[in-house]
Amino acid sequence: MAIIKIQKGTKDILPSDMPIWHFMEEKANEVFTKYGAKEIRTPIFEATELFARGVGDTTDIVNKEMYTFEKSDRSLTLRPENTAGVVRSFIENGMHRLSAPVKLWYKGPMFRYERPQAGRQRQFHQVGIEVFGIKQATADAEVIMMAVDYLKSLGLNDLTVELNTLGCPKCREEFKKNLKDVIRPYLPQLCEDCQTRFEKNPLRLLDCKSPECQEVYAKPEIQAVIQGDFICEECSEHFNELLSYLDTLGIKYERNKLLVRGLDYYNRTVFEIKSNNLGSQNAVCGGGRYDSLVKNLGGEDTPAIGFAMGMERLASLLGEKKEEKLTAFVVSNNIAEAIKLTEELRLKGITCEFDLTNKKFVKQLEKASKVAKYAVILGEDEISKGEVTVKNLDTSEQKTVKRNNIVLN
Numbered sequence: 001m002a003i004i005k006i007q008k009g010t011k012d013i014l015p016s017d018m019p020i021w022h023f024m025e026e027k028a029n030e031v032f033t034k035y036g037a038k039e040i041r042t043p044i045f046e047a048t049e050l051f052a053r054g055v056g057d058t059t060d061i062v063n064k065e066m067y068t069f070e071k072s073d074r075s076l077t078l079r080p081e082n083t084a085g086v087v088r089s090f091i092e093n094g095m096h097r098l099s100a101p102v103k104l105w106y107k108g109p110m111f112r113y114e115r116p117q118a119g120r121q122r123q124f125h126q127v128g129i130e131v132f133g134i135k136q137a138t139a140d141a142e143v144i145m146m147a148v149d150y151l152k153s154l155g156l157n158d159l160t161v162e163l164n165t166l167g168c169p170k171c172r173e174e175f176k177k178n179l180k181d182v183i184r185p186y187l188p189q190l191c192e193d194c195q196t197r198f199e200k201n202p203l204r205l206l207d208c209k210s211p212e213c214q215e216v217y218a219k220p221e222i223q224a225v226i227q228g229d230f231i232c233e234e235c236s237e238h239f240n241e242l243l244s245y246l247d248t249l250g251i252k253y254e255r256n257k258l259l260v261r262g263l264d265y266y267n268r269t270v271f272e273i274k275s276n277n278l279g280s281q282n283a284v285c286g287g288g289r290y291d292s293l294v295k296n297l298g299g300e301d302t303p304a305i306g307f308a309m310g311m312e313r314l315a316s317l318l319g320e321k322k323e324e325k326l327t328a329f330v331v332s333n334n335i336a337e338a339i340k341l342t343e344e345l346r347l348k349g350i351t352c353e354f355d356l357t358n359k360k361f362v363k364q365l366e367k368a369s370k371v372a373k374y375a376v377i378l379g380e381d382e383i384s385k386g387e388v389t390v391k392n393l394d395t396s397e398q399k400t401v402k403r404n405n406i407v408l409n
């Protein structure tokens, strides 16, 4: 019969990959908890409308990448990202009544119908943070600090923080107009996507990955607008305050005026963290401030800022981690006693197995040396005396101890 294969753009996370995944998940819990963040788990599918409104219907994510299906006349979508879901839950559970800041972190699978390639899958995982209720730049600094701290806890130091400010809708208006004016003469040379973006969301023109479009945007008169200053006084103050906190924290950053990010909801601070060791899909983290999203999704006016990191990209930077061996393997031809002892050891918190097929003693010992750090040997002699022989399988040292006195470390 034909074998049924895994779907394009998806991957099994195999037992041999698990040490890295557990490491990333445990560190997330450890680091984010230090900042007072709490974990939240929201559903993997939501109403399509949530993403159309929450992510923005001029984005690639919503226009091209969503897994949408109908069920009982409802349009549902597998989440392509988790900010919209967390914001929905924040609103629905009245979390604006909690004392600010409300800091939530999440991890889990996301789904985007993209062309699979290195660093780009159709089901991938993100770990992320959302901080609600603080409009001051201290929250921006703390969120960036959390990202950097988490990456450091994984041992990743060779990373660059890129930073930009998009201003507020007010100051952005003039920038958009100026940008459109200088780009208009080149409109026929731009890709189809950029032609649509030009009217719907001109800021996103700068985000285009097509080399032809980037060539146009590199023209001096266009660069003059991009590199010029359009940020209003309040937004500039916010940004400069953030930069001063980052300096205080010793976090290095680079200003990148082309950084506009894919999603519609961002205002003021946007940032990405990039690795020099990842080839073309080099962003491990993307984030920013989204002060109008909670209100746009029907909640109380609540400022917010967050980030998401791609866990597969992190995993590929972390390389391999060895699978842990079992602590003990019980070696005995008396099955009843082997079962009992194995259970006793597990109750003490020791990872332990015995030979389910009751092979010859020597075969059991061979198996033990492959899978475990210690063989706990239970011959008839030991059973009658209430003892066991513990053999360290690295050093071959062994000693006989009372059964209720087994210490393995």
Ligand code: ATP
Binding pocket: 081, 112, 114, 119, 120, 121, 122, 124, 125, 126, 261, 262, 281, 283, 284, 285, 286, 287, 308, 309, 310, 311, 312, 313
């Ligand atoms: P990109 O420019 O790489 O498409 P993005 O702007 O779509 O990124 P975000 O929505 O900001 O990405 O997601 C945050 C992070 O999630 C990215 O920095 C990346 O590490 C990861 N990520 C995004 N899409 C994918 C994907 N299809 N496969 C694997 N990881 C992804």
Ligand code: MG
Binding pocket: 262
């Ligand atoms: Mg993308």
